[in-house]
Amino acid sequence: MSPADTRPAGTGSADSRPASTSDGSSAAPGSALVTKAPPADADRFLRRIVRRETSAPRTPTVVVAMVLLLVVAAAVGTAAVVALLDERIAGVDPRAVVDAAVRVPAGLLDAVVVAIGAVVALLGLWFLLHGVLPARRPRHAIRSARLGVVVDDEVLASAAARAARSATRLAPDAAVGSVGRRTLDVVLLPASGVDVAVVAATEAVERELAAVDAVPPLAARVRVRSTGRIDG
Amino acid sequence: MSAAALPGTDRIATPALVHTAQAVAAEALRAPLREVRARVVDDGRGALAVEVTSPLTLPALGSHAVPDEPVLATAHRARAAIAERFRTITGRKVERVSVTFSSAVLDVPRRVR
Numbered sequence: 186m187s188p189a190d191t192r193p194a195g196t197g198s199a200d201s202r203p204a205s206t207s208d209g210s211s212a213a214p215g216s217a218l219v220t221k222a223p224p225a226d227a228d229r230f231l232r233r234i235v236r237r238e239t240s241a242p243r244t245p246t247v248v249v250a251m252v253l254l255l256v257v258a259a260a261v262g263t264a265a266v267v268a269l270l271d272e273r274i275a276g277v278d279p280r281a282v283v284d285a286a287v288r289v290p291a292g293l294l295d296a297v298v299v300a301i302g303a304v305v306a307l308l309g310l311w312f313l314l315h316g317v318l319p320a321r322r323p324r325h326a327i328r329s330a331r332l333g334v335v336v337d338d339e340v341l342a343s344a345a346a347r348a349a350r351s352a353t354r355l356a357p358d359a360a361v362g363s364v365g366r367r368t369l370d371v372v373l374l375p376a377s378g379v380d381v382a383v384v385a386a387t388e389a390v391e392r393e394l395a396a397v398d399a400v401p402p403l404a405a406r407v408r409v410r411s412t413g414r415i416d417g
Numbered sequence: 418m419s420a421a422a423l424p425g426t427d428r429i430a431t432p433a434l435v436h437t438a439q440a441v442a443a444e445a446l447r448a449p450l451r452e453v454r455a456r457v458v459d460d461g462r463g464a465l466a467v468e469v470t471s472p473l474t475l476p477a478l479g480s481h482a483v484p485d486e487p488v489l490a491t492a493h494r495a496r497a498a499i500a501e502r503f504r505t506i507t508g509r510k511v512e513r514v515s516v517t518f519s520s521a522v523l524d525v526p527r528r529v530r
Contacts, residue, residue: 356426376428378465378509413463416431 231333235326235400238335246315321366326400338364341399345371345390349407352389353382359414360386369394369403377413429507431457434465441502442469442516445495449522464512467499473518477525492516 264279273279290298325341327334342362349371350360359374371390375381387407394405438455446453446469453471460466476483484491500511 351424354426356428375463376509377459377463378504378507378511380510409463411463412461413459413465415434415457415459415465416428 228333235333235335238333239322239324239326241320241322243315243320246312250312323364325364325403328398328400336397336399341369341397341403344397345369345393345405348389348393349373349386352385355381364403366401367404369405371405371407373407373409375409375413377415379413381409383407383409429509434507434509437506438467438469438499438503441499441506442467442471442495445498445502446471446492446516447474447524448472452520452522460512462512464510465503466513466515467503467511468515468517469499470517470519472520472522474524475521477523488518492518 264274264282267274268279323338324335325338327336342364344362345364346360346362349355349362350357353360353373353375355373355375359376360371361374362369362371364370369390371386373381373383373386387405390405390407394403434457435455438457439453440450442448442455443450443453448471453469455470456468458466458468473488496514496516499514499516503509503511
């Protein structure tokens with residue numbers, strides 16, 4: 186494909202593409218597949234991959250839960266076999282343990298009951314939060330016609346800081362960017378006694394953001410720190 | 418305007434600012450440069466504050482050059498001159514200038530050769 190062909194698809198114009206694909210679909214299925222490919226955001230597969238990259242996996246939590254389950258199952262299995270053979274583990278009959286566990290609040294100290302309850306509650310809360318919270322990674326997806334693109338937030342932050350810096354002619358370390366999920370903060374640290382073109386910096390940052398087009402959209406905010414630096 | 422479009426940055430380091438402040442203050446207060454000390458700090462609102470410690474230059478008594486106004490009035494005007502010239506030279510805005518006279522030197526007129 187020549188760059189001239191890919192350019193309209195890159196701008197995401199939905200009008201030009203069906204016109205070209207309706208001709209090619211019957212003639213060459215292979216090329217038609219390429220040209221007919223919807224923008225990457227609409228593709229379920231790509232969306233899934235991007236989601237995998239932008240959110241943290243829950244594998245560690247599941248591994249911990251499975252190991253706990255395995256330990257409990259092994260204990261139950263061992264106890265069952267021991268009870269079947271009418272033996273004792275370290276002088277304790279498993280059936281006695283089960284009987285004691287059934288009428289549990291009766292034979293125990295209050296402190297022990299509270300401690301066990303607290304541990305179980307904490308464990309349950311930990312698992313619940315790991316299951317319910319979004320667990321996002323500090324990354325943003327970027328709209329692309331062909332690919333699923335994921336960018337680290339540090340990259341976006343330094344790109345915005347660089348845009349603000351070059352608009353105001355500040356020193357390289359005089360602009361600091363930080364990216365949240367929906368906000369992008371740029372803090373300018375100008376030298377003392379130098380006026381900073383905040384409006385130009387804000388416009389440059391917004392232009393940069395519009396060019397990047399991150400997928401949870403970012404709102405830019407440019408601030409100038411009130412105290413200046415002596416040399417800068 | 419190709420020079421304006423050239424990438425890069427300009428910065429003035431602190432010693433350069435301090436020496437500029439000392440030279441400007443020495444000129445404005447007519448004090449010897451070697452004995453003028455300056456501190457350049459941020460005034461907390463993004464502008465510079467210059468603190469000058471300088472000797473007070475006194476004319477030799479009886480030389481008919483005794484000023485007819487108090488020293489403080491002269492210093493008051495000199496502070497504005499320091500801020501103005503500093504701004505002209507370095508491009509940094511000076512919001513506050515403090516002058517402290519810590520000693521006195523005799524203003525010996527230079528001998529005409």
